[in-house]
Amino acid sequence: MTASSDTGEPIFGTLAVIGIGNLGSSVARAVRKYGAVKRVIAADLSADALNRARELRLADAYVEQPSKAVAEADIVVLCTPLGAFGAIAQAMAPHLKPGAVITDVGSVKGAVIAAAGPHIPAGVAFVPGHPIAGTEKSGPDAGSSDLFVGRYWILTPDETTDRAAVEKVTALWTRCGALVEEMKADYHDKVLAVTSHLPHLIAYTIVGTAFDLEGQEQQDVIRFSAGGFRDFTRIAGSSPIMWRDIFLNNREAVLEMLQRFSEDLTYLQRAIRWGEGDKLQELFTRTREVRHSVIEAKQDKPFPEGGNGK
Amino acid sequence: MTASSDTGEPIFGTLAVIGIGNLGSSVARAVRKYGAVKRVIAADLSADALNRARELRLADAYVEQPSKAVAEADIVVLCTPLGAFGAIAQAMAPHLKPGAVITDVGSVKGAVIAAAGPHIPAGVAFVPGHPIAGTEKSGPDAGSSDLFVGRYWILTPDETTDRAAVEKVTALWTRCGALVEEMKADYHDKVLAVTSHLPHLIAYTIVGTAFDLEGQEQQDVIRFSAGGFRDFTRIAGSSPIMWRDIFLNNREAVLEMLQRFSEDLTYLQRAIRWGEGDKLQELFTRTREVRHSVIEAKQDKPFPEGGNGK
Numbered sequence: 001m002t003a004s005s006d007t008g009e010p011i012f013g014t015l016a017v018i019g020i021g022n023l024g025s026s027v028a029r030a031v032r033k034y035g036a037v038k039r040v041i042a043a044d045l046s047a048d049a050l051n052r053a054r055e056l057r058l059a060d061a062y063v064e065q066p067s068k069a070v071a072e073a074d075i076v077v078l079c080t081p082l083g084a085f086g087a088i089a090q091a092m093a094p095h096l097k098p099g100a101v102i103t104d105v106g107s108v109k110g111a112v113i114a115a116a117g118p119h120i121p122a123g124v125a126f127v128p129g130h131p132i133a134g135t136e137k138s139g140p141d142a143g144s145s146d147l148f149v150g151r152y153w154i155l156t157p158d159e160t161t162d163r164a165a166v167e168k169v170t171a172l173w174t175r176c177g178a179l180v181e182e183m184k185a186d187y188h189d190k191v192l193a194v195t196s197h198l199p200h201l202i203a204y205t206i207v208g209t210a211f212d213l214e215g216q217e218q219q220d221v222i223r224f225s226a227g228g229f230r231d232f233t234r235i236a237g238s239s240p241i242m243w244r245d246i247f248l249n250n251r252e253a254v255l256e257m258l259q260r261f262s263e264d265l266t267y268l269q270r271a272i273r274w275g276e277g278d279k280l281q282e283l284f285t286r287t288r289e290v291r292h293s294v295i296e297a298k299q300d301k302p303f304p305e306g307g308n309g310k
Numbered sequence: 311m312t313a314s315s316d317t318g319e320p321i322f323g324t325l326a327v328i329g330i331g332n333l334g335s336s337v338a339r340a341v342r343k344y345g346a347v348k349r350v351i352a353a354d355l356s357a358d359a360l361n362r363a364r365e366l367r368l369a370d371a372y373v374e375q376p377s378k379a380v381a382e383a384d385i386v387v388l389c390t391p392l393g394a395f396g397a398i399a400q401a402m403a404p405h406l407k408p409g410a411v412i413t414d415v416g417s418v419k420g421a422v423i424a425a426a427g428p429h430i431p432a433g434v435a436f437v438p439g440h441p442i443a444g445t446e447k448s449g450p451d452a453g454s455s456d457l458f459v460g461r462y463w464i465l466t467p468d469e470t471t472d473r474a475a476v477e478k479v480t481a482l483w484t485r486c487g488a489l490v491e492e493m494k495a496d497y498h499d500k501v502l503a504v505t506s507h508l509p510h511l512i513a514y515t516i517v518g519t520a521f522d523l524e525g526q527e528q529q530d531v532i533r534f535s536a537g538g539f540r541d542f543t544r545i546a547g548s549s550p551i552m553w554r555d556i557f558l559n560n561r562e563a564v565l566e567m568l569q570r571f572s573e574d575l576t577y578l579q580r581a582i583r584w585g586e587g588d589k590l591q592e593l594f595t596r597t598r599e600v601r602h603s604v605i606e607a608k609q610d611k612p613f614p615e616g617g618n619g620k
Contacts, residue, residue, distance in 0.1 A: 204597050244587045284554060286518065291543040
């Protein structure tokens with residue numbers, strides 16, 4: 001932890017947040033609430049999102065083009081869908097301030113590093129990151145200043161990354177309440193394939209399966225959704241473009257986990273067909289332990305106790 | 311709606327609840343809070359559960375054996391796991407009061423009717439039922455008097471069921487805040503296979519898949535569970551025996567829906583492998599509409615606005 005994170009001094013001067021949706025607006029809210037930077041510039045190619053951010057007074061300045069936002073920025077936080085990272089990095093590269101730090105909140109790290117990394121000029125540090133936090137809602141209204149409190153925020157620098165920049169980014173998100181950890185990009189992508197990408201893929205699938213039922217049945221699936229389906233519709237209500245990009249950019253890890261999942265599902269399918277109740281009960285007892293572990297790790301609620309304010 | 315449901319008079323005299331877990335204790339709490347019966351007898355073969363129910367003062371009397379509980383009961387509500395229904399119906403049959411009504415909260419209706427129905431003596435009405443409500447927690451402490459407020463409660467009588475009994479059971483659960491609907495047992499089982507049984511099966515599977523990862527990866531799956539996996543662990547924390555019984559008793563409908571789900575998952579798997587982002591985005595956009603429908607139907611939260619008290 002740096003001195004500035006102890007004393008409460010701002011850790012960076014000007015922060016530019018590129019993309020002011022759920023995560024981007026949460027970053028803007030959090031760094032201001034916790035005094036982590038002196039000034040926030042919000043950039044978003046959507047005029048609607050930018051206007052809404054202005055109405056919500058989320059930043060000190062508002063621009064459409066990322067290239068305009070970064071000229072004065074000491075830290076740039078990429079919060080757009082993953083698919084845009086390469087083009088944005090390329091567009092903003094000539095305008096970056098020497099000594100600036102770039103980081104991001106993308107859910108896949110290997111592909112992001114490959115897409116954005118080559119465009120980052122010498123003298124600018126790139127510290128890839130990913131907060132394990134968020135909700136299914138989209139847009140500037142969906143953010144929260146406490147979204148990161150008690151949540152893990154993973155950084156995936158490699159041996160070439162400037163250590164001073166990593167320390168400052170660590171201090172920045174620690175100030176916002178996050179538990180910052182470092183790991184290798186490919187390990188991150190593998191773990192997240194299980195904890196986030198596969199759950200989303202499956203939720204999207206089952207909601208689609210239900211959607212394809214006919215007439216009355218489809219209506220009743222909605223009406224009687226409180227028995228478990230409800231939770232899947234929540235997950236499957238997440239941003240379509242953000243999630244399209246995640247699957248396309250973490251293809252190998254997702255396909256590998258999906259293969260394991262399919263094998264396990266076939267095992268249960270067979271147990272149901274042949275009435276093997278002991279196999280079902282044995283698995284359901286083991287999975288219950290996992291739930292207890294999640295509760296012990298205090299990762300069972302969307303927001304920490306008492307904190308959900310904007 | 312009967313007169314008694316309008317006037318606030320109790321709808322039944324003595325209610326016996328068989329099984330005082332999450333749903334059974336919610337039934338006991340609800341009928342007392344809303345003055346739907348005069349007296350509640352709780353039965354549970356688990357001495358621990360029964361003692362806890364006594365400490366919580368959930369009922370007016372407490373007995374271990376279902377056969378002891380039903381002698382004075384005007385209405386009997388079966389709230390045990392499904393697998394016990396046949397044996398319980400058989401054991402209590404000789405002790406039932408003439409004119410009594412039996413109902414249940416089982417998540418499968420066809421198999422329950424087949425198992426319990428033949429044991430019900432002449433002069434006693436059997437009205438199969440299922441509230442689309444509940445949480446993943448188990449035991450007498452987990453219940454809530456408002457669990458059924460704003461939730462659907464499905465009854466599946468057939469053409470032989472006594473209509474007066476159906477009306478009284480309808481009035482009972484309406485008084486507790488539920489939206490009571492009638493449908494055919496096999497239709498119920500098919501819809502619930504999609505909205506509840508398949509989501510649980512899939513949640514159990516994915517949590518099991520994650521559990522089988524090795525060492526550090528398994529730990530990190532817990533620590534970084536906030537990205538979607540968390541919700542699956544909640545569902546997969548449900549009672550193992552209750553859910554074993556549901557799958558074994560709704561085998562055909564679950565296997566049919568599982569087949570459709572697997573086809574749809576294979577379609578998405580192929581789209582990811584071949585980088586077909588348009589197919590992913592198209593599905594994710596459709597599923598988002600389903601989420602909006604669930605919110606419009608006010609089925610998106612575990613408890614209705616403001617109500618979650620015991």
